[in-house]
Amino acid sequence: MKTYLVWMVLALTFLAGGCAGEESSTSDTGSVSVEEFNKEIATGVVLVDFWAPWCPPCLRQGPIVDEVGEKVKAYAKVIKLNVDDEPAIASKFGIRSIPTLIIFKDGEIQKQFQGLTDASTLIAAMKAAG
Numbered sequence: 120m121k122t123y124l125v126w127m128v129l130a131l132t133f134l135a136g137g138c139a140g141e142e143s144s145t146s147d148t149g150s151v152s153v154e155e156f157n158k159e160i161a162t163g164v165v166l167v168d169f170w171a172p173w174c175p176p177c178l179r180q181g182p183i184v185d186e187v188g189e190k191v192k193a194y195a196k197v198i199k200l201n202v203d204d205e206p207a208i209a210s211k212f213g214i215r216s217i218p219t220l221i222i223f224k225d226g227e228i229q230k231q232f233q234g235l236t237d238a239s240t241l242i243a244a245m246k247a248a249g
Contacts, residue, residue: 153205153207153208156200156205156208157226159196159198160223160226161225161226162225162226163194163195163196163224163225164191164194164195164196164222164223164224164229164245164248164249165195165196165197165198165222165223165224166184166187166188166191166195166196166197166198166220166221166222166223166241166245167198167199167200167220167221167222167223168180168181168184168197168198168199168200168218168220169200169202169209169212169214169217169218169219169220169221170199170200170201170202170217170218171201171202171203171217172201172203173203174217174218176217176218176234176235177217177218179235180218180220180235180236181199183235183236183237183238183241184197184199184220184241185197186238187238187241187242187245190238190242191242191245194249195245195249202214202217212228216233216234218233218234218235218236219231219232219233220232220233220236220241222241222244222245222248223248224248224249229244229247229248230244230247230248232244
């Protein structure tokens with residue numbers, strides 16, 4: 120019984136708080152170079168979802184980020200960065216736990232979230248950054 124409780128606590132901690140990782144892209148279709156990433160975040164409001172395909176909370180966050188992207192496409196961008204594909208970018212921004220979501224305005228960090236974050240919170244933060 121004690122072992123079962125330990126596993127339950129570990130599982131709940133993992134799902135609630137995200138996936139901790141070491142140093143470990145932009146679209147769902149592949150990685151981007153550092154230069155492409157810098158170009159993407161350079162102007163306007165951009166939400167970047169730092170994620171990995173092996174991370175259960177990231178997989179739960181993905182559809183939320185997609186929903187946000189649809190709702191803000193008139194005034195902001197949403198991109199996804201697979202930390203396994205681009206560890207240098209993840210390291211540059213100190214990503215140690217995923218999912219991490221960062222809102223940029225003209226290349227500057229405006230707000231950062233770790234763990235599962237709901238759509239309304241992300242949209243409100245993006246509007247505030249704009």
